[in-house]
Amino acid sequence: MxxxxxxxxxxxNFFSSYDAVKYSLKYFLTATSGLPDFPEFVASALVNGVQVGYCDSNIRTAEPTQDWMKKLVKDDPQHLDWYSEKCFGNQQVFRANIDSLKQRLNQTRGPCILQRMNGCEWDDETEEIKGFNQYGYNGEDFIALDLQTLTWIAPKPQAVITKLKWDAEKARLEHNKNYYINRCPDWLKKYVKYGRSFLQRxxxxxxxxxxxxxxxxxxxxxxxxxxxxxxxxxxxxxxxxxxxxxxxxxxxxxxxxxxxxxxxxxxxxxxxxxxxxxxxxxxxxxxxxxxxxxxxxxxxxxxxxxxxxxxxxxVGVSLLLAIFGFFIWKRNKHHGFVKIETCSVAADWRGGSFLEERY
Known part of the structure; x- marks a missing residue:
């Protein structure tokens, strides 16, 4: 060597695409059905690709996974309480979503996977902020929020009904805008303050x-x-x-x-x-x-x-649970899902807004 x-x-060009954004806070939420020995719900919080928090349906609480994050929650215990509450709440919502999807799609066999990837990016030099929130089902893009127009994008015809319903919920759209443009970046800046030496190494x-x-x-x-x-x-x-x-x-x-x-x-x-x-x-x-x-x-x-x-x-068991989203999420600049072989269905997508959100 x-x-x-x-x-x-x-x-x-490859490296400039990374340099454009200095810090990111991403949440990967994954609900599963039909996967033996795997939690029905897994959630991870990542700063610059490093896991800083984790919860699942087995432990039923949020846990910091970096020393500097542990110091943050020691200084601010309510911060961890918020995550634990949202973890439990999202677990209930995602479980209901999976059940609804299986009924609507007339699942015949195999596991099903529902994911949400949301969060924000912050450039500490230009102060540019970008927010994102999108869902995928069985490894394929389903619906995503456009924060510029405050409308939902439906890449598949099956999601159009959901898009129309969500586009009409103006209060919810404003809540999304405030969360991704204000609250999420504020939290990200706080995390960077506590973990700067780790994140900048x-x-x-x-x-x-x-x-x-x-x-x-x-x-x-x-x-x-x-x-x-x-x-x-x-x-x-x-x-x-x-x-x-x-x-x-x-x-x-x-x-x-x-x-x-x-x-x-x-x-x-x-x-x-x-x-x-x-x-x-x-x-x-x-x-x-x-x-x-x-x-x-x-x-x-x-x-x-x-x-x-x-x-x-x-691929250790505990880490596999923590980073499950990485294995079916296409790691590229488009933040897209990649198709995987999961449940087989015998019907077209029907119905309206089966998804709900908790922040």
């Missing part, structure tokens, strides 16, 4: 080449970095390429850092050509890239690499 300056391959990753067997793909894995403004790719002869490459998403570790990987299929690469390939990790704001040459001697096999830190940190 070597570290070298390599600005020519920097994707400035910069940590480079440990990068390794991993392979489960001599015939399997090689995974270039970076873990322990913060913040999540990073990208990885494979190069051939110092040029980025995509054939036989599978890019993974950035996932959180248990300690508030992040991990990501990019896989390379070796089936069409001759051993004598390995020296032409390398893996590149780029970090926003960093002058240097971390470059890892494709060499047999540096590849850790299934028996060598530490399964706990690399895999366990991301």
């Amino acid at each position: 070597v570290t070298s300056k390599d600005k020519n391959n920097k994707d400035e 910069s940590v480079l990753p440990s990068v390794s080449l991993l392979q489960r067997s001599p015939s399997s793909v090689v995974s270039c894995h970076a873990t322990g970095f913060y913040p999540h403004r990073a990208r990885m790719f494979w190069r051939k002869d110092e040029e980025e390429f995509h054939d036989g490459v599978d890019k993974g998403q950035i996932l959180p570790n248990h300690d508030g850092s992040f991990q990501m990987s990019v896989q390379l299929n070796l089936s069409s690469i001759k051993p004598e050509d390995w020296s032409r390939y390398d893996c590149v990790y780029q970090f926003a704001g960093a002058e240097t890239d971390i470059i890892t040459k494709l060499e047999k001697k540096v590849i850790q096999t299934n028996s060598e690499f530490p399964v706990g830190p690399v895999v366990g940190a991301a």
Whole structure:
């Protein structure tokens, strides 16, 4: 592994999209039906992609998950009480929503998943504020709020009836506007004040080449970095390429850092050509890239690499519950849902406004 300056391959558009927003507060609320051994309701609060609070239908209360957040709720106990109350309230509402959806859609088999992702973003340099609130069902966009026009957007015909009803609820729309433009940013600024040293730190990753067997793909894995403004790719002869490459998403570790990987299929690469390939990790704001040459001697096999830190940190049971939304939420600038295979239905969408909101 070597570290070298390599600005020519920097994707400035990619990093500028991250730099435009300094801080974000996002709430992921997920209700499920038909998933054994999984809570019916899970909610997570994240600041800049790091989980700071968590609750589910089993523990029935909100819990801070970062030391600086624990200090905040110690100074302001009512803050945690508010979260616990809303957690319980949303649990009841989402449970009713799931039951209603199953009836309306005549569910025949399989699990169902209803999600809401809402929150705000704040640029502490320009003071620009953006709010967002959208729902998805079974991994697909269902309805989203446009705060500029104070109207709901229905990307699917099945949601038009709900849109028309919600658009007519003017008091509720004004409540949404006030919450996302005023209250949510105020809370985000408070969180940033308490967690500034944590949120503004910069940590480079440990990068390794991993392979489960001599015939399997090689995974270039970076873990322990913060913040999540990073990208990885494979190069051939110092040029980025995509054939036989599978890019993974950035996932959180248990300690508030992040991990990501990019896989390379070796089936069409001759051993004598390995020296032409390398893996590149780029970090926003960093002058240097971390470059890892494709060499047999540096590849850790299934028996060598530490399964706990690399895999366990991301898929441990407790963390899986906490970040459930990440696995069916498309992690891109559009904040969209990605379709998943869940419940099968035998009827078209019917009815009106089955969804309710609690803040």
